[in-house]
Amino acid sequence: xxxxxxxxxxxxxxxxxxxxxxxxxxxxxxEARAADLSRRSIKREAKLFALDLAVRMMDLTTLEGADTPGxxxxxxxxxxxxxxxxxxxxxxxxxxxxxxxxxxxxxxxxDSGVKVASVATAFPSGQSPTDxxxxxxxxxxxxxxxxxxxxxxxxxxxxGRYAKVYDEIVQVKEAIGETHLKVILEVGELGTYDNxxxxxxxxxxxxxxxxxxxxxxxxxxxxxxxxxxMLEAIRDVFEETGRRVxxxxxxxxxxxxxxxxxxxxxxxxLGLDWLTxxxxxxxxxxxxxxxxxxxxxxKTGRYQSSDYFTID
Amino acid sequence: xSEIEQRPxxxxxxxxxxxxxxxxxxxxVTLEERYGVFVGGEFVEPRSGEYYTTLDPSSEESLAEIxxxxxxxxxxxxxxxxxxxxxGWSAAAPAERAKxxxxxxxxxxxxxxxxxxxxxxxGGKPIRESxxxxxxxxxxxxxxxxxxxxxLEYAFPHRRPTPLGVAGQIIPxxxxxxxxxxxxAPALAAGNTVVLKPAETTPLSALLFCDxxxxxxxxxxxxxxxxxxxxxxxxxxxxxxxxxxxxxxTEVGKAIQRELAGTGxxxxxxxxxxxxxxxxxxxxxxxxxEGIVNGIYFNQGHVCCAxxxxxxxxxxxxPLIEKLKRRLTTLRVGDPLDKNTDVGAINSRxxxxxxxxxxAAGKEEGAEIYQPPCRLPEKGYWFVPTVFxxxxxxxxxxxxxxxxxxxxxxxxxxxxxxxxxxxNTPYGLSAGVWTEKGSRILWMAQRLEAGVIWxxxxxxxxxxSPFGGYKESGFGREGGRHxxxxxxxxxxxxxxxG
Numbered sequence: 001x002x003x004x005x006x007x008x009x010x011x012x013x014x015x016x017x018x019x020x021x022x023x024x025x026x027x028x029x030x031e032a033r034a035a036d037l038s039r040r041s042i043k044r045e046a047k048l049f050a051l052d053l054a055v056r057m058m059d060l061t062t063l064e065g066a067d068t069p070g071x072x073x074x075x076x077x078x079x080x081x082x083x084x085x086x087x088x089x090x091x092x093x094x095x096x097x098x099x100x101x102x103x104x105x106x107x108x109x110x111d112s113g114v115k116v117a118s119v120a121t122a123f124p125s126g127q128s129p130t131d132x133x134x135x136x137x138x139x140x141x142x143x144x145x146x147x148x149x150x151x152x153x154x155x156x157x158x159x160g161r162y163a164k165v166y167d168e169i170v171q172v173k174e175a176i177g178e179t180h181l182k183v184i185l186e187v188g189e190l191g192t193y194d195n196x197x198x199x200x201x202x203x204x205x206x207x208x209x210x211x212x213x214x215x216x217x218x219x220x221x222x223x224x225x226x227x228x229x230m231l232e233a234i235r236d237v238f239e240e241t242g243r244r245v246x247x248x249x250x251x252x253x254x255x256x257x258x259x260x261x262x263x264x265x266x267x268x269x270l271g272l273d274w275l276t277x278x279x280x281x282x283x284x285x286x287x288x289x290x291x292x293x294x295x296x297x298x299k300t301g302r303y304q305s306s307d308y309f310t311i312d
Numbered sequence: 313x314s315e316i317e318q319r320p321x322x323x324x325x326x327x328x329x330x331x332x333x334x335x336x337x338x339x340x341v342t343l344e345e346r347y348g349v350f351v352g353g354e355f356v357e358p359r360s361g362e363y364y365t366t367l368d369p370s371s372e373e374s375l376a377e378i379x380x381x382x383x384x385x386x387x388x389x390x391x392x393x394x395x396x397x398x399x400g401w402s403a404a405a406p407a408e409r410a411k412x413x414x415x416x417x418x419x420x421x422x423x424x425x426x427x428x429x430x431x432x433x434x435g436g437k438p439i440r441e442s443x444x445x446x447x448x449x450x451x452x453x454x455x456x457x458x459x460x461x462x463x464l465e466y467a468f469p470h471r472r473p474t475p476l477g478v479a480g481q482i483i484p485x486x487x488x489x490x491x492x493x494x495x496x497a498p499a500l501a502a503g504n505t506v507v508l509k510p511a512e513t514t515p516l517s518a519l520l521f522c523d524x525x526x527x528x529x530x531x532x533x534x535x536x537x538x539x540x541x542x543x544x545x546x547x548x549x550x551x552x553x554x555x556x557x558x559x560x561x562t563e564v565g566k567a568i569q570r571e572l573a574g575t576g577x578x579x580x581x582x583x584x585x586x587x588x589x590x591x592x593x594x595x596x597x598x599x600x601x602e603g604i605v606n607g608i609y610f611n612q613g614h615v616c617c618a619x620x621x622x623x624x625x626x627x628x629x630x631p632l633i634e635k636l637k638r639r640l641t642t643l644r645v646g647d648p649l650d651k652n653t654d655v656g657a658i659n660s661r662x663x664x665x666x667x668x669x670x671x672a673a674g675k676e677e678g679a680e681i682y683q684p685p686c687r688l689p690e691k692g693y694w695f696v697p698t699v700f701x702x703x704x705x706x707x708x709x710x711x712x713x714x715x716x717x718x719x720x721x722x723x724x725x726x727x728x729x730x731x732x733x734x735x736n737t738p739y740g741l742s743a744g745v746w747t748e749k750g751s752r753i754l755w756m757a758q759r760l761e762a763g764v765i766w767x768x769x770x771x772x773x774x775x776x777s778p779f780g781g782y783k784e785s786g787f788g789r790e791g792g793r794h795x796x797x798x799x800x801x802x803x804x805x806x807x808x809x810g
Binding site for chain 2: 023024025056272277
């Protein structure tokens with residue numbers, strides 16, 4: 001197993017692979033830009049396009065202590081066929097569960113094309129020894145996960161021990177091999193946009209396939225400005241190295257309107273290339289039904305009662 | 313074979329996502345076929361008997377016939393204002409004046425959609441801007457000065473402020489209603505009466521504003537609005553007014569100043585600019601790019617304080633220009649009434665020709681031009697957002713005010729050089745500084761010869777903040793407590809130590 005480059009405490013970023021200068025983020029201006037983009041008016045066909053995309057990009061999530069095989073089985077069925085009354089509605093991208101439920105999810109999604117994502121590395125806090133976190137990540141892959149959503153060690157990050165954060169991501173990446181790695185920054189604990197940018201670049205440098213905003217366990221999560229800051233980091237890396245890193249806002253996106261606003265942000269920051277489930281996901285538990293409701297409204301011109309959409 | 317076919321595990325990316333058109337409805341605006349001049353609280357036919365047609369610059373469609381007021385109309389308006397001044401407005405309780413200003417502010421808020429649509433229709437600016445910037449700020453100005461109306465003694469302690477009399481006000485076409493608010497609100501708060509001439513190409517929001525004045529039951533004659541071209545303006549300058557406030561070109565400003573020399577009439581001028589927007593290499597880059605875009609493409613660059621000269625530290629030049637060019641490809645140019653439009657129509661054919669002429673000069677002088685791919689509507693007046701790089705300080709596009717969506721990029725090496733280049737212009741209205749370093753912001757602000765300096769933002773306005781120029785950008789301040797002063801006489805001596 002290759003070792004991560006030895007880095008002193010308090011370093012900024014490894015030079016290899018070459019990354020854009022870290023730079024900084026202006027809070028007022030980034031919030032103004034996000035607010036501006038949120039006022040785009042997306043109607044009719046353009047809206048249907050976005051809603052269909054949102055379904056295909058969704059990581060349908062349940063991360064509760066009370067999760068059971070029954071609950072996850074229901075979620076998997078919903079993921080494969082979100083709206084049984086409308087065959088044109090695509091499957092979602094993945095179901096996202098705790099390690100103990102990976103096998104159930106795996107069996108239930110079968111060969112439908114829906115992926116199984118598992119959280120790992122002492123989710124949600126990440127406050128465990130590195131070897132346990134690495135072992136957990138390796139284990140969830142053995143259990144059948146296609147994608148691993150790991151958390152960074154915010155304690156280390158906020159203490160300025162960036163090397164530890166970096167090193168852990170590298171080790172997890174190695175442990176899971178080709179399996180898709182999403183790195184959760186938990187932006188609500190990072191405190192500033194500057195930190196969000198630094199953590200994004202650090203995670204990308206360490207090998208993240210995706211960067212993800214939040215665990216969903218905090219009230220402050222995937223806001224539009226935070227998403228914009230992360231998209232800009234991804235854009236800078238792409239410009240500098242040609243590498244395409246994915247983005248997953250998670251937590252706080254509860255309705256179709258927020259999903260459409262987020263997609264506008266992606267469209268106008270990274271362009272059409274990122275409008276695919278390969279490079280963009282929504283992590284959400286309650287978003288799907290609102291999107292389905294809006295799709296039906298766009299198609300029929302009428303809102304239907306929530307009783308017509310299954311609760312899973 | 314496309315990339316997608318080679319990678320069967322990949323989901324194809326969409327080839328386009330076109331936002332559908334989202335036009336704001338015009339229904340809310342009712343236009344008259346022909347307007348009169350607003351004198352003594354009534355629309356009256358102009359004595360001149362002349363009219364001209366005002367257009368929608370995005371389609372060249374005729375909107376209405378507007379009076380070309382002559383000297384006689386101007387004189388009638390001024391005497392209506394004089395009468396109103398002497399018959400009560402100057403002697404009214406200050407709180408009474410505040411009451412009317414508050415009413416106007418509230419009515420503007422209530423009717424903001426109607427005004428926003430009209431402003432975009434007649435001026436070509438995107439509805440997004442008229443809705444989110446022009447209207448809220450116009451109402452805010454009336455609210456702000458309403459608050460001062462009964463506190464003038466506190467604004468200028470021991471100086472016994474008194475109103476001047478009749479103020480003649482001439483405003484430009486770039487922010488028709490907002491400039492009206494900047495002029496009328498402080499004048500009325502200070503106890504003056506007003507004769508205002510809106511710009512020739514954009515009279516409609518001022519004429520609709522007359523309806524607001526009636527709704528607010530403002531006493532007749534306190535505000536009079538006369539329309540017409542430069543001749544009407546010249547007549548107003550010559551008329552029996554006590555003060556002229558002018559916002560517009562430096563050329564006309566100079567002519568007004570010559571005309572008024574020795575007459576005892578007071579004068580404030582808010583003229584052109586060629587502002588430096590200065591980008592240091594430690595700035596927040598993506599946000600600076602937004603600031604640059606907002607600085608020069610906001611309102612099609614028809615902004616006297618536009619950040620039209622971009623000064624970039626050489627060490628950050630390449631990534632910044634790359635980011636800027638990419639950002640320009642996402643600007644949406646088109647129908648001003650579409651809610652997704654970022655850049656609207658050029659205000660008039662005359663202005664379009666001026667922009668075209670200066671851009672041609674820039675190319676000829678050797679600057680490198682960049683314009684994003686852009687489909688422009690066939691009818692109407694349009695200009696693609698443009699960036700010139702490799703611009704030398706001596707080029708016309710670095711010296712002259714273009715007043716259009718055209719940015720000239722220059723570089724600098726050190727803060728001293730940035731200050732030197734920024735100040736090397738006859739103008740001095742505004743400047744922008746982008747750096748994460750607070751001490752450098754203060755250092756720059758002390759040295760830049762500009763009336764307004766924005767740090768890590770651009771084109772941000774607030775009624776409480778004074779606005780005005782150095783050098784050939786004019787004199788006098790609008791906004792804030794400073795904005796009251798040009799509308800007041802002071803006969804009390806400045807007391808020392810209170």
